[in-house]
Amino acid sequence: MIGENVCLLFPALAEIKARRAGHLSGGEQQMLTIGRALMGKPELLLLDEPTEGLAPLIVRSLEEQILKLKATGMSILLSEQNVRSALKMVDRIYVIDNGWIRFEGSVSELEADREIMKKYLMV
Numbered sequence: 001m002i003g004e005n006v007c008l009l010f011p012a013l014a015e016i017k018a019r020r021a022g023h024l025s026g027g028e029q030q031m032l033t034i035g036r037a038l039m040g041k042p043e044l045l046l047l048d049e050p051t052e053g054l055a056p057l058i059v060r061s062l063e064e065q066i067l068k069l070k071a072t073g074m075s076i077l078l079s080e081q082n083v084r085s086a087l088k089m090v091d092r093i094y095v096i097d098n099g100w101i102r103f104e105g106s107v108s109e110l111e112a113d114r115e116i117m118k119k120y121l122m123v
Contacts, residue, residue: 006035009065027058034065044075051082063088083121087111095120 007014010031016024021032030050037045047066051059059082066089070076080086086093093110095103103116110116 006038009038009068010035025058027054027062030054030058030062031065038069042074044077045069046077046079048079049081050078051080051085059085 012028013031013035016028021029024032034045034047034050050062050066054062063085066076066078070089076089078086078090087107087110090107093103093105093107094101095110095116097120102120103110103113105113
């Protein structure tokens with residue numbers, strides 16, 4: 001996924017390509033960051049809290065694009081504190097607390113474990 005393909009994934013980038021990165025909104029900066037990472041044709045994409053500080057509408061759009069990347073077969077490692085968002089995008093979950101893995105499993109296994117959800121995820 002390079003060049004114009006990144007702009008297909010994030011059409012807003014094509015519209016703002018003349019603007020400096022420091023003049024972009026948080027969502028635009030996040031799209032640019034992911035787009036730049038994709039230019040290197042990675043086998044694994046590491047995303048560290050991609051929804052942090054973004055408006056709900058931008059979060060939904062970013063989730064859709066991440067799901068499109070996932071559908072291409074790209075492996076994605078997502079570190080995210082927005083539990084509701086993360087649960088929409090992942091296959092496997094690891095809940096880490098103070099450096100210890102407190103839970104490992106699928107979304108359905110996590111949702112069935114009310115104790116873990118309440119204790120670590122406050123859901």
